[in-house]
Amino acid sequence: MATKSAEIKAENAPDGGERYVLTGEWRNHSIGKTLKEFEQLEKAEGQGRLEIDLSGIEGIDTAGAWLVRRLMSAKAHQGREAVLTGVGGTVQELIDVMPEEAPVPPPAGADRRPLFEKAFTPLGRMMVDLGGDFYAAMHILGSAVRGAQLKFGRGSGVSPASVVTHIDRMGVRAVPIIVLMSFLIGAIIAQQGAFQLRYFGAEIFVVDLVGILQLREIGVLLTSIMIAGRSGSAITAEIGSMKMREEIDALTVIGLNPIGVLIFPRLVALTVALPLLTIIANFSALYGAAVVAYTYSGITFDTYLSRLHEAVDHSSVAAGMIKAPFMALVIGIVAAVEGMKVGGSAESLGSHVTASVVKAIFAVIALDAFFAVFYSAIDF
Secondary structure, three states: OOOOOOEEEEEEOOOOOEEEEEEEEEOOOOOHHHHHHHHHHHHOOOOOOEEEEEEEEEEEOHHHHHHHHHHHHHHHHOOOOEEEEOOOHHHHHHHHOOOOOOOOOOOOOOOOOOHHHHHHHHHHHHHHHHHHHHHHHHHHHHHHHHOOOOEOOEOOOOOHHHHHHHHHHHOHHHHHHHHHHHHHHHHHHHHHHHHHHHHHOOHHHHHHHHHHHHHHHHHHHHHHHHHHHHHHHHHHHHHHHHHHOOHHHHHHHOOEOHHHHHHHHHHHHHHHHHHHHHHHHHHHHHHHHHHHHHHHHOOOHHHHHHHHHHHOOHHHHHHHHHHHHHHHHHHHHHHHHHHHOOOOOHHHHHHHHHHHHHHHHHHHHHHHHHHHHHHHHHOO
């Protein structure tokens, strides 16, 4: 059966007023043909009482009810009384819930907030987010300091097999890329230093430059940045995917502590692996520098080692190695916090993995700057 289009006719009422008769289907798909006529009647001026007869309507939806309500509001603004007749209870209720005026959306790009609010709202949100991240990080750190609490209310040791597995993934498998990166970094520093010191006839001091810079700063810093990008992102992705599949909620339901089961072994593995990788990176960088020093400056390996022993003391080695466990904790905690914040979508997982890497690298550099200032203050 074909749908009857909506129609509206204007008639004279017996009491001298006007009467609009609505017939047909007043639904979204059938009111298009009568909209032009409807708008003309809506704008038409008149006097006296207006009767809107809905007895001929065969069906109505929110679009039709809104048009009727709009017609009544337009006539009310003209100072005329609009009365509905022939309307059932359901249709009356539908028309009554329609707003008298359509809400006008603000222009695209318009922001009517005060300048103070617009300027400081992003800062306030950032501070709230930082506060939430700090609270979550302290919760994870506190749980780690307390110990590997696998079950709620019952402290128990973490599985050594889990720690060894993560040491293999985060440490052993990272050795090739750490060795290659550190070798190249040491070679580049030695090459650039030799070229500059050659003007002063002091090429031998390139050994001092590479040794002190690598052992105190560059070795642990670049190793931590590499681990933040490699292992930190992996931790966030693993924990985030578990969060998406509600595996972390399942651990909580069966009485296991997700921090003790998932995060604590990774923190222990990072704390063990990063100092060892730093030692490997230092040896690789010093070897790369020795190769370049021999190639470009003719400094033999015996001379290189002799000068290195004179330039570097135990404090230089300790200054870099002391930073490594702290940087490992920072990387692991930041990665775990971002992993626990993952929502239920792949987009959320990707954004938090990216945020994990960026925040971890920033935190590592900030921590290195803090140690540099601290060492300078205590003359270490």
